[in-house]
Amino acid sequence: MRIGTAPHDMHIFVCQHSREGERASCGARWNASDAVAELKRLCKEKSLPARVSGSGCLGPCEMGPNIMVYPQKTWFHEVGLADLPAIVDHLVDNRGIRSSDSGA
Numbered sequence: 001m002r003i004g005t006a007p008h009d010m011h012i013f014v015c016q017h018s019r020e021g022e023r024a025s026c027g028a029r030w031n032a033s034d035a036v037a038e039l040k041r042l043c044k045e046k047s048l049p050a051r052v053s054g055s056g057c058l059g060p061c062e063m064g065p066n067i068m069v070y071p072q073k074t075w076f077h078e079v080g081l082a083d084l085p086a087i088v089d090h091l092v093d094n095r096g097i098r099s100s101d102s103g104a
C-alpha cells in the first residue's frame with residue numbers, strides 16, 4: 001500500500017445509484033450523467049479547482065438526488081439540473097469553509 005495526498009482542493013460526488021423496487025434512489029430521479037458533465041463544465045467555467053465524480057449510494061437516498069462535497073463537508077439534497085449553477089456559485093463563494101464552520 002502507498003499513501004498519498006489528494007491532488008484536488010475539493011471533490012464533488014454526484015450520486016448516480018439507481019435501484020429497482022420501492023426504495024428511492026438518486027439515479028431513478030434524474031440523469032446523473034448529465035449532472036456530472038454539467039458540473040464539470042461549470043467548475044471549469046468558474047475556475048473552481050474541483051474534481052467531479054459520479055458515485056454510488058451516499059446514504060440519504062430519500063433526500064435525493066444528492067451531491068456531497070469534501071473536504072467542505074457540504075451536502076446538497078433534492079437537487080435538479082437547474083440547481084447546478086447555484087451549487088457551483090455556492091462552492092466558489094465558500095470553497096474554504098466546511099458546512100459545520102458556517103452553521104449551514
Ligand code: FES
Pocket residue numbers: 015016017018024025026027056057058059060061062064065066
Ligand atoms: S441512492 Fe443516492 S444517496 Fe442512496
